[in-house]
Amino acid sequence: MAYRRVYCELSWFMKLIEAVVYGSLLGGAYAVIGIGMSLTLGVMEVMNIAHGEIILLSSYLAYQLLLLLGMDPLLSAIPLSLFLLTLGFFLQKYCLSRALKYSVEMFVITTLAISTILENVYLLIWSPMQKALITGYLLWSCEVGGIKVPFVFLLDFFVSIAVLVTLREFLKKTYLGMAIRASSEDWKIAQLMGINTDNIRALTLGLAFLTAGIAGVLIGLTYPFSPSIGKSYMVIAFGIVVLGGLGSMIGTFIGGLIIGLVQVLTATFFDPAWQLFASYLVIFIILALRPKGVLGR
Amino acid sequence: MMEEDNILEINNLSVYYGGLRVVHNVSFNVRKGEVFALIGSNGAGKSSILSAIMGLSSYTGTIKFLGKKIDHLKTYQRIALGLTLAPESSAAIFSRFTVLENLLIGSYLNRAEREKMLERVFKLFPILKERMNQPADKLSGGERKMLLIGRALMSNPKLLLLDEVSLGLSPLITDKIYEACKEINSQGVTILLVEQNVWKALEFANRACIIEAGKITRVGKADELLDEESIRRAYLGL
Amino acid sequence: MIRAWQNFPLKKYWPATLMIVILLFIPLIGLSAYMVTFLTLYFIFLSMAEMWNFLAGYGGFFSLGQGAFVGLAGYMLGILTDFGCPTYAALIISSSVSAAFAAVVSKPLFRVKGVYFSVGSLALTEMMRIFFTSWRPPWASPVTWGGAGIPIKAAAYITRIEIYYVALILALISILVVKIALNSKIGLNVIAICDDEDAALSCGMPTFRYKLFLLVICAFFTGLAGATFYLYQGYIEPVSGFGVNWTLIPLMATIIGGLRSVEGPIFGAFISTILYLQLVRYLGLSLILQGVIVILFVFLAPKGLRGLFDKLKKGSGG
Numbered sequence: 001m002a003y004r005r006v007y008c009e010l011s012w013f014m015k016l017i018e019a020v021v022y023g024s025l026l027g028g029a030y031a032v033i034g035i036g037m038s039l040t041l042g043v044m045e046v047m048n049i050a051h052g053e054i055i056l057l058s059s060y061l062a063y064q065l066l067l068l069l070g071m072d073p074l075l076s077a078i079p080l081s082l083f084l085l086t087l088g089f090f091l092q093k094y095c096l097s098r099a100l101k102y103s104v105e106m107f108v109i110t111t112l113a114i115s116t117i118l119e120n121v122y123l124l125i126w127s128p129m130q131k132a133l134i135t136g137y138l139l140w141s142c143e144v145g146g147i148k149v150p151f152v153f154l155l156d157f158f159v160s161i162a163v164l165v166t167l168r169e170f171l172k173k174t175y176l177g178m179a180i181r182a183s184s185e186d187w188k189i190a191q192l193m194g195i196n197t198d199n200i201r202a203l204t205l206g207l208a209f210l211t212a213g214i215a216g217v218l219i220g221l222t223y224p225f226s227p228s229i230g231k232s233y234m235v236i237a238f239g240i241v242v243l244g245g246l247g248s249m250i251g252t253f254i255g256g257l258i259i260g261l262v263q264v265l266t267a268t269f270f271d272p273a274w275q276l277f278a279s280y281l282v283i284f285i286i287l288a289l290r291p292k293g294v295l296g297r
Numbered sequence: 298m299m300e301e302d303n304i305l306e307i308n309n310l311s312v313y314y315g316g317l318r319v320v321h322n323v324s325f326n327v328r329k330g331e332v333f334a335l336i337g338s339n340g341a342g343k344s345s346i347l348s349a350i351m352g353l354s355s356y357t358g359t360i361k362f363l364g365k366k367i368d369h370l371k372t373y374q375r376i377a378l379g380l381t382l383a384p385e386s387s388a389a390i391f392s393r394f395t396v397l398e399n400l401l402i403g404s405y406l407n408r409a410e411r412e413k414m415l416e417r418v419f420k421l422f423p424i425l426k427e428r429m430n431q432p433a434d435k436l437s438g439g440e441r442k443m444l445l446i447g448r449a450l451m452s453n454p455k456l457l458l459l460d461e462v463s464l465g466l467s468p469l470i471t472d473k474i475y476e477a478c479k480e481i482n483s484q485g486v487t488i489l490l491v492e493q494n495v496w497k498a499l500e501f502a503n504r505a506c507i508i509e510a511g512k513i514t515r516v517g518k519a520d521e522l523l524d525e526e527s528i529r530r531a532y533l534g535l
Numbered sequence: 536m537i538r539a540w541q542n543f544p545l546k547k548y549w550p551a552t553l554m555i556v557i558l559l560f561i562p563l564i565g566l567s568a569y570m571v572t573f574l575t576l577y578f579i580f581l582s583m584a585e586m587w588n589f590l591a592g593y594g595g596f597f598s599l600g601q602g603a604f605v606g607l608a609g610y611m612l613g614i615l616t617d618f619g620c621p622t623y624a625a626l627i628i629s630s631s632v633s634a635a636f637a638a639v640v641s642k643p644l645f646r647v648k649g650v651y652f653s654v655g656s657l658a659l660t661e662m663m664r665i666f667f668t669s670w671r672p673p674w675a676s677p678v679t680w681g682g683a684g685i686p687i688k689a690a691a692y693i694t695r696i697e698i699y700y701v702a703l704i705l706a707l708i709s710i711l712v713v714k715i716a717l718n719s720k721i722g723l724n725v726i727a728i729c730d731d732e733d734a735a736l737s738c739g740m741p742t743f744r745y746k747l748f749l750l751v752i753c754a755f756f757t758g759l760a761g762a763t764f765y766l767y768q769g770y771i772e773p774v775s776g777f778g779v780n781w782t783l784i785p786l787m788a789t790i791i792g793g794l795r796s797v798e799g800p801i802f803g804a805f806i807s808t809i810l811y812l813q814l815v816r817y818l819g820l821s822l823i824l825q826g827v828i829v830i831l832f833v834f835l836a837p838k839g840l841r842g843l844f845d846k847l848k849k850g851s852g853g
Contacts, residue, residue: 116826120823182391191371192382193373193405277665288642288643
């Protein structure tokens with residue numbers, strides 16, 4: 001009797017630790033989803049409604065490359081990210097910039113339309129059935145202090161840190177990065193420095209697409225995906241920006257951590273069906289509580 | 298007067314601020330190497346002229362820089378030609394950057410020269426070198442002005458536009474900054490400045506014009522204008 | 536509001552009145568089943584478009600979450616009629632639930648503006664979708680609720696013609712409400728808030744109250760339109776009930792006619808209905824087409840067809 005009780009309590013505690021570990025690792029991956037949104041919001045003061053569908057684009061293309069060429073998703077992440085970087089750049093430079101010049105709302109409407117088109121295109125091509133990026137190393141896991149940690153979770157976490165650190169260095173140390181930061185602070189003064197703000201906006205969207213590309217591969221390895229998940233990714237990205245504030249890598253990371261933790265804790269201790277709902281609820285509450293205008297800056 | 302001597306030619310410039318015309322058919326020239334002042338009271342439209350020259354406001358009329366029309370060029374394209382502006386507001390610094398980063402971003406188009414340009418700026422404004430790695434928003438009003446001018450110099454301009462150097466600053470700091478500006482001019486940079494402090498402006502400038510309610514009322518050599526009765530009465534309280 | 540009603544120029548609207556009379560009597564004379572369906576859907580989409588235009592075009596609140604009002608009202612209709620509530624009462628109550636929901640979320644939602652509002656409304660709708668996918672009420676049978684959705688019992692006891700009239704009256708009332716509201720204090724204040732809220736505040740306007748009215752009116756009629764739709768469809772499930780199509784359809788209809796125009800959606804909703812009906816089996820294709828149309832209009836005719844006509848007039852005549 002006594003043994004059993006000790007076992008159960010330990011188990012509950014272990015469950016908590018496990019949830020915290022999983023949540024944190026997952027949160028790292030979420031940070032990569034959110035950083036793209038943070039960039040576009042900071043520099044261009046708009047959100048790309050199709051952000052989730054771009055992430056899915058990367059997941060689905062990686063899926064096809066895996067299927068047709070047997071290419072490992074981690075490897076295909078490189079050409080995919082570069083492809084998306086270019087796509088985002090040219091999309092903004094020649095297409096979305098015209099919508100943005102008209103008004104912020106037109107940009108939102110256009111990206112909403114793109115989001116709907118992409119989601120339904122995915123439905124047509126890949127059906128509503130869930131797909132996943134299945135590779136051999138998905139089965140690996142290591143034991144740390146009695147908890148089984150799947151390799152993918154560690155991958156998510158460390159790739160995410162690598163991405164955020166690289167991005168931070170780029171923004172801080174390079175001229176282009178400084179130009180992006182300057183444009184996000186005051187685009188008129190940035191122009192006075194000789195910065196071509198149209199190109200900077202295009203580069204920003206390109207970077208956002210690039211991080212979406214990486215996120216697509218990471219998430220595709222971690223969870224199954226289907227066309228309808230795009231909206232969820234976008235809401236999570238939005239939530240990360242709301243929670244973590246704009247323009248801060250650490251803030252984005254923390255935002256991702258919070259959402260990851262809320263999700264996994266809900267799934268472990270309440271009901272897996274409600275995990276997304278719980279994170280959305282937290283996002284909405286924070287959105288409601290934070291005073292007007294003080295969303296990050 | 299030879300046209301090649303003019304670094305800047307303004308012809309029939311009318312500047313619009315939200316649909317309202319604030320500058321009416323202004324014309325003047327700035328010669329290479331000189332210091333030209335636009336003086337007038339607050340709201341006369343002086344800053345709008347600078348804004349139009351930089352392409353930040355909509356305007357009608359022609360602006361020629363080094364003999365070529367620049368009206369079709371965007372702001373960042375005009376910087377590439379050798380025009381630059383030190384804005385009036387001290388909020389124009391990048392407050393989330395350090396002092397050094399502010400200066401470096403000024404040399405966005407001529408990065409290769411940045412070390413040389415930095416040296417030049419630090420010589421003119423030693424305090425900026427002292428505060429090099431501090432966040433820019435920690436600077437005092439006078440230091441911010443110096444940073445704005447220094448940052449504008451980083452692009453190695455041929456023509457420097459100065460907007461309200463003395464605004465909100467003590468006479469001591471104002472003098473210091475004007476000293477530095479004299480040095481900048483002697484290094485070959487043409488200066489077009491906008492000033493409410495008529496005395497300081499006419500002291501510093503070679504030529505000047507007076508703007509009232511968006512129109513030019515007088516143009517001439519600075520020392521001549523200083524001696525004129527009507528001007529002394531209207532602006533210098535004498 | 537009453538003064539605005541008295542100013543209503545009835546004489547000017549005789550072609551519209553004629554149209555309305557025709558629409559009122561034509562089903563009694565004889566109309567094909569397809570036409571009845573077409574017109575019913577048209578009235579539903581028209582009413583949603585008028586409401587979205589009111590909220591977004593005039594009020595400046597680009598809600599992407601119309602699905603929240605539609606789905607909520609649809610589910611309420613299902614639940615109420617399941618428990619024996621008479622159909623017409625259920626329609627009103629369901630819409631009121633949507634309106635109440637709008638009132639509840641208005642406080643947090645209006646704390647943010649612009650893009651944050653848009654995405655916030657979308658996030659809210661997603662939350663509703665997950666809620667209705669995961670929640671099983673105590674009375675749920677094993678085959679209903681969850682992802683499968685629920686049937687609308689009332690649909691079995693109402694004829695197509697009855698739904699037609701409900702939709703027609705709904706569309707008429709929606710247009711009337713928007714027109715009257717725009718000419719009244721509510722409308723003018725809302726437009727003022729849209730143009731410059733700070734200025735409105737500094738004039739002493741209690742801006743939140745008017746934003747609340749706007750959202751609640753929009754939610755009520757959008758909910759009513761949604762409930763009517765689900766009355767017609769007979770069942771509701773969470774994915775399409777709270778889907779983005781409930782935003783895209785009125786958005787497309789509005790963009791075609793031009794934002795800030797009460798007449799615009801009248802034409803735009805036609806296109807929506809045609810696309811919806813022709814491709815109902817391929818809902819995905821219909822949405823893709825609508826997305827493409829929206830993008831085309833954003834780039835070629837951002838002020839809608841009306842803007843195009845104006846431009847053409849200026850070009851040839853002016």
